[in-house]
Amino acid sequence: MHRRIAHVVTLATLILAVAVAPVAAQQDKPRSGGELVFVVPSQPPSYDAHQEETFGVIHPMAPHYGTLLRVDPFEKTGTKPVGDLAESWTISKDGLTYTFKLRKGVKFHDGAELTSKDAKASYDKIIFPPAGLKSSRKATYASVEAVEAPDPSTVRFRLKWPESSFLLNLASPWNWIYRAETLAKDIRWYEKNVNGTGPFTFVEHVKGSHWVGKKNANYWDKGKPYLDGYRALFISASAPQVAAIRGERAFIQFRGFSPPERDQLVNALGPKITVQQSGWDCVLMVAMHHDKKPFSDKRVRRALTLALDRYEGSKNLSRITIVRDVGGVQVPGTPYATPPAELEKLAGYGKDINAARAEAKKLLKEAGVPDGFAFTFKNRGIPHPYEPIGVWLIDQWRQIGLNVKQEFVEASAYHPMLKRGDFEVAMDFACGFIVEPDLDLFRFVSTSDANYGKHKDAVIDELYVKQARAADPEERKKILRQFEKRLLDEEAHIMYTLWWNRIIPHNSRVKGWTITPSHYLNNQLDTVWLSE
Amino acid sequence: MWKYLLKRSLLMIPTLLGVAVVIFFLIRIIPGDVVELRMSGDTGSVSEEILKSERARFGLDKPVWQQFVTWIAGVARLDFGTSMWTGAPIWDEIKLRFALSMQVAVMATLIAVSLAIPLGVIAALKQDSWIDYAVRIFSIAGLATPSFWLGIVFILSLLIIFKWLPPMVYTPFWVDPWQNIQQLIWPALAVGYRYSAVATRMTRSAMLEVLREDYIRTARAKGLWQKLVLWRHALKNAMLPVMTVVGIEFAFLLGGLVVTEQVFNLNGLGLLFVQAVAHRDYTLIQALVMLVAGFTILVNFAMDVMYGWLDPRIRYR
Numbered sequence: 001m002h003r004r005i006a007h008v009v010t011l012a013t014l015i016l017a018v019a020v021a022p023v024a025a026q027q028d029k030p031r032s033g034g035e036l037v038f039v040v041p042s043q044p045p046s047y048d049a050h051q052e053e054t055f056g057v058i059h060p061m062a063p064h065y066g067t068l069l070r071v072d073p074f075e076k077t078g079t080k081p082v083g084d085l086a087e088s089w090t091i092s093k094d095g096l097t098y099t100f101k102l103r104k105g106v107k108f109h110d111g112a113e114l115t116s117k118d119a120k121a122s123y124d125k126i127i128f129p130p131a132g133l134k135s136s137r138k139a140t141y142a143s144v145e146a147v148e149a150p151d152p153s154t155v156r157f158r159l160k161w162p163e164s165s166f167l168l169n170l171a172s173p174w175n176w177i178y179r180a181e182t183l184a185k186d187i188r189w190y191e192k193n194v195n196g197t198g199p200f201t202f203v204e205h206v207k208g209s210h211w212v213g214k215k216n217a218n219y220w221d222k223g224k225p226y227l228d229g230y231r232a233l234f235i236s237a238s239a240p241q242v243a244a245i246r247g248e249r250a251f252i253q254f255r256g257f258s259p260p261e262r263d264q265l266v267n268a269l270g271p272k273i274t275v276q277q278s279g280w281d282c283v284l285m286v287a288m289h290h291d292k293k294p295f296s297d298k299r300v301r302r303a304l305t306l307a308l309d310r311y312e313g314s315k316n317l318s319r320i321t322i323v324r325d326v327g328g329v330q331v332p333g334t335p336y337a338t339p340p341a342e343l344e345k346l347a348g349y350g351k352d353i354n355a356a357r358a359e360a361k362k363l364l365k366e367a368g369v370p371d372g373f374a375f376t377f378k379n380r381g382i383p384h385p386y387e388p389i390g391v392w393l394i395d396q397w398r399q400i401g402l403n404v405k406q407e408f409v410e411a412s413a414y415h416p417m418l419k420r421g422d423f424e425v426a427m428d429f430a431c432g433f434i435v436e437p438d439l440d441l442f443r444f445v446s447t448s449d450a451n452y453g454k455h456k457d458a459v460i461d462e463l464y465v466k467q468a469r470a471a472d473p474e475e476r477k478k479i480l481r482q483f484e485k486r487l488l489d490e491e492a493h494i495m496y497t498l499w500w501n502r503i504i505p506h507n508s509r510v511k512g513w514t515i516t517p518s519h520y521l522n523n524q525l526d527t528v529w530l531s532e
Numbered sequence: 533m534w535k536y537l538l539k540r541s542l543l544m545i546p547t548l549l550g551v552a553v554v555i556f557f558l559i560r561i562i563p564g565d566v567v568e569l570r571m572s573g574d575t576g577s578v579s580e581e582i583l584k585s586e587r588a589r590f591g592l593d594k595p596v597w598q599q600f601v602t603w604i605a606g607v608a609r610l611d612f613g614t615s616m617w618t619g620a621p622i623w624d625e626i627k628l629r630f631a632l633s634m635q636v637a638v639m640a641t642l643i644a645v646s647l648a649i650p651l652g653v654i655a656a657l658k659q660d661s662w663i664d665y666a667v668r669i670f671s672i673a674g675l676a677t678p679s680f681w682l683g684i685v686f687i688l689s690l691l692i693i694f695k696w697l698p699p700m701v702y703t704p705f706w707v708d709p710w711q712n713i714q715q716l717i718w719p720a721l722a723v724g725y726r727y728s729a730v731a732t733r734m735t736r737s738a739m740l741e742v743l744r745e746d747y748i749r750t751a752r753a754k755g756l757w758q759k760l761v762l763w764r765h766a767l768k769n770a771m772l773p774v775m776t777v778v779g780i781e782f783a784f785l786l787g788g789l790v791v792t793e794q795v796f797n798l799n800g801l802g803l804l805f806v807q808a809v810a811h812r813d814y815t816l817i818q819a820l821v822m823l824v825a826g827f828t829i830l831v832n833f834a835m836d837v838m839y840g841w842l843d844p845r846i847r848y849r
Contacts, residue, residue, distance in 0.1 A: 044618075045570065046618065131585070132581070133582075192620070206628060207620065208629060208804065209701055236794070237794040239795065240687075240795065240797040243691060244697070246697070247695075249697050249699070249700045410810075413563050415569070416564060416568055
């Protein structure tokens with residue numbers, strides 16, 4: 001009897017599976033139509049991505065533009081460059097010349113055809129901006145000698161020295177291709193206007209409220225985009241952002257939510273919510289001013305990092321705020337990340353916290369720092385994850401006999417404070433747009449503007465250049481490990497806390513979007529579609 | 533009367549000028565520089581050359597007194613300049629937000645007045661009865677409840693019970709009245725309740741005072757209808773302090789609903805104010821302060837004129 005019932009159940013399951021299979025397949029097949037409504041927690045100061053640094057520009061406006069290369073929209077580490085406006089490319093044997101062939105038939109939204117002149121003019125604006133015009137990422141193209149347009153479909157970059165990150169850096173989501181003719185007439189035109197080659201055309205921007213784009217019928221990638229349009233809602237506070245997703249007024253917010261907010265959405269919406277999570281190329285660090293005693297002494301700096309129980313901190317802090325991974329100088333899980341076995345050898349990353357703290361106390365004693373030594377830790381006045389990380393740090397430092405007072409600096413006054421060097425120990429942070437050692441580690445070079453601790457270290461400078469020019473990835477990894485050991489262990493110039501954790505709970509109808517470790521990537525929306 | 537109106541109108545000029553001087557210099561005392569903030573971005577790295585050129589573009593390289601003269605000359609022509617953060621004309625930044633904030637203020641005032649006057653009058657007439665106690669509890673609860681908290685309760689109740697959320701984007705009333713009302717009725721209710729509590733208590737106490745006056749006793753002794761005594765003699769006189777409260781609250785609502793605007797994601801003047809201060813957007817802050825100051829002065833002026841209509845004993849000189 002039981003066997004008979006089992007057979008009936010199996011048969012019914014099979015019939016159901018056969019019946020459901022085409023529906024499921026249909027569900028996975030991109031479907032055209034619909035408007036994607038998403039939340040943007042920041043706002044664009046101007047419309048020119050070459051100048052700006054906030055995702056408030058990228059999220060609503062990236063769908064209007066094309067870039068020479070982009071990162072593969074389906075690859076989770078966000079480190080694989082693929083062609084966007086460039087169809088193919090070649091690299092000379094000496095690594096000094098990169099030649100790109102542009103796609104044919106690509107048109108700007110005003111109807112003009114894309115040529116290599118447009119790519120050259122855009123990159124000239126980024127790399128060699130005219131006097132008085134800001135270009136935020138100019139420094140990352142220091143190796144470029146010239147950008148050339150030998151014929152209408154070819155763009156050539158000539159470098160002064162080979163650079164292993166160059167190709168990936170050309171996939172920067174900020175390097176929108178503008179019209180050469182427009183730039184020639186008014187180099188600031190794109191600060192207030194939109195005209196790109198992207199999958200969506202501009203409809204309207206209501207300041208402080210929303211941004212609307214509609215499908216570009218002349219997009220070069222036929223069949224795309226799938227959406228009829230999109231609407232970006234500017235919502236700064238986190239509670240209304242969560243409410244917007246929960247009330248199904250918006251499908252997604254591309255930056256990220258905290259763990260409690262994720263849980264709230266999952267509990268409220270159940271299967272209507274899909275959660276994508278990833279490591280995040282953002283990290284809070286502790287800058288120690290090398291000109292101020294006792295932080296000029298590397299033993300003291302080392303003691304401060306040895307005091308941190310990062311593994312226990314990760315367990316607890318990841319429940320309440322947007323941090324998770326313990327890692328070295330690269331996002332864990334990405335190509336140049338530190339293997340766990342090597343990580344444990346660095347100061348402050350060992351699994352025996354008692355031994356580490358005993359060593360920290362010994363170092364402080366050797367450096368002449370008395371028990372109960374007091375200093376002020378300046379933190380940025382932003383709740384997540386600055387406040388919980390600040391509280392955690394103070395608690396950890398107390399365990400080695402330090403008495404730390406936390407001072408919150410208003411967000412607007414924070415960077416000027418760091419730049420002035422008006423601190424003993426302060427929270428520093430970095431958020432990259434692509435996980436790439438050249439881009440992430442330049443800040444630690446002695447001459448960098450973002451070297452707030454003001455260390456001068458010729459070894460670090462030399463190792464940075466060496467890794468940047470290493471053609472072989474394995475060789476580059478070795479140099480990076482030396483760089484990391486010098487930066488975080490031997491000299492302890494700076495200390496990393498925990499890498500951020502990117503959590504995107506989105507409406508399950510949103511398909512074709514893959515999370516990466518950067519909230520600046522994957523926002524062209526050409527691959528995104530809405531299921532029934 | 534006309535002489536008085538002219539005198540009061542002219543008096544607005546030195547008041548606004550005083551506000552202009554205070555805000556212009558005060559905002560420059562706060563640490564932080566709009567150009568450095570705007571240009572430094574998240575990395576904090578920007579060359580001195582760029583900073584200099586941007587400061588020159590906004591005229592910030594000139595002496596402060598010269599900047600003030602240029603700005604005040606623009607204000608006199610109703611030209612507030614451009615936002616130092618976005619580069620857009622100030623009026624473009626303000627106009628939509630002004631319309632939204634003004635509508636919320638008007639709706640909240642209508643809700644408050646339509647609740648406060650009947651409740652205050654009934655409570656006064658039925659003093660120390662259960663009705664009076666009920667009204668007093670209702671109004672004290674209103675005073676004790678922050679509008680933003682009530683707003684959160686509204687949002688959560690709508691989400692949890694009705695699985696519905698008000699629209700997130702402001703649609704002007706003349707474009708789609710239903711959409712507009714669906715969005716703004718909730719903040720107007722949240723704000724209007726607290727506002728009505730203040731006005732209810734004021735109406736009640738003013739009515740109690742007026743009802744004990746000799747002229748009310750005389751009117752009753754003459755055998756006038758109770759309704760006539762209330763409407764023509766008592767309420768009209770009791771309205772003077774109520775109008776003052778309503779006027780002050782109305783002027784406050786224009787730029788003071790920062791947290792409530794955040795809760796409901798309203799693109800209003802309060803949020804714009806906070807963003808402008810965070811960005812040290814001097815021109816925008818100055819324009820917003822002048823706008824709110826001008827509006828407050830106008831409301832006060834209107835209230836003063838209304839006093840004469842409500843109480844004929846008041847004479848304008």
